[in-house]
Amino acid sequence: MTSEAQTKASMDKMYRWTRHVYDASRKYYLLGRDRLIAGLKPQDGEHICEVGCGTARNLIKMAQAYPKAHFYGLDASDEMLKTARASLQKAGQGSVPLAQAYAQSFDPAKLFALEVPLDKIVFSYCLSIIPPWRESIDHALEILPVGGEMHIVDFGSMDGQPAGFRKLIFWWLSLFHVYHKPEILDYLQRLQLEKRGTLQVKHLYRGYTYLAVFKKV
Secondary structure, three states: OOOHHHHHHHHHHHHHHHOOOHHHHHOOOOOOHHHHHHHHOOOOOOEEEEEOOOOOHHHHHHHHHOOOOEEEEEEOOHHHHHHHHHHHHHOOOOOOOEEEOOOOOOOHHHHHOOOOOOOEEEEEOOOOOOOOHHHHHHHHHHHOOOOOEEEEEEEOOOOOOOHHHHHHHHHHHHOOOOOOOHHHHHHHHHHHHOOOEEEEEEEEOOOOEEEEEEEEO
16 A cells, blocks of 8 residues: 555645646536535534645635634645645635644644544545555545544546546546546445435536535444
C-alpha cells in the first residue's frame, strides 16, 4: 500500500504547476459540487470539514452560503494548500483553517484545536483519487458523532452518456489517476445494511456524477 509520505510526494508533484489552472479547467467537468453545497444545510454553529479541499473553491462557497457554520479544510498536498490559502484570503475567508493531512487518518482535534466532533465531512471528487478510499470512509464514520453526515459528490458510471463520450472521459481521468469506483456506493450500501447509517443517493446528468449523503446512526 502507498504510504502517506509517498501520497504527499505524488500529490505535490501533480499539483505543483496544475494548481494554477485547476479551477479554470475543472469547472467544466467536476459537476454537482454546487448541488452538494446547497444540500449541506448546516445548523448554526455546526463544524464541517472538507477532505481534499484542493484550491478551496468549495470552502469559499460554503463559508459564503453558511456564515454561521464553521468550516475547515485539509489536503494531502502542501502545494495545493498554497493556492487554497491565497484563494481564501482573496475571498475574505482567510479565517477558515487549513491543514496538511490525510483522509484516512486526520485528527480534527489536533489539526484544528476542536473540542467537539465534526458534524459533517465533505468528500468532493476526492474518493475517486484516494487509494485508501475505504479506510477514508471508515475513518470519517468513526470520528463523526451519531447524526453526523458524510456528503459525497463524485464520478458516476455515466451509463446514460454516449459510449464514445464515456470512453473518452474515463481515459482522460485516468491520466490524472482518477477512476470511477462503483465499489464506493456498494460499500456505503453495505454499511447501511449493517445499520451503521442511512444512505441517500442521487444520480445526476445521465449518470455523469452522483451525490450521496450517509448519516451515522
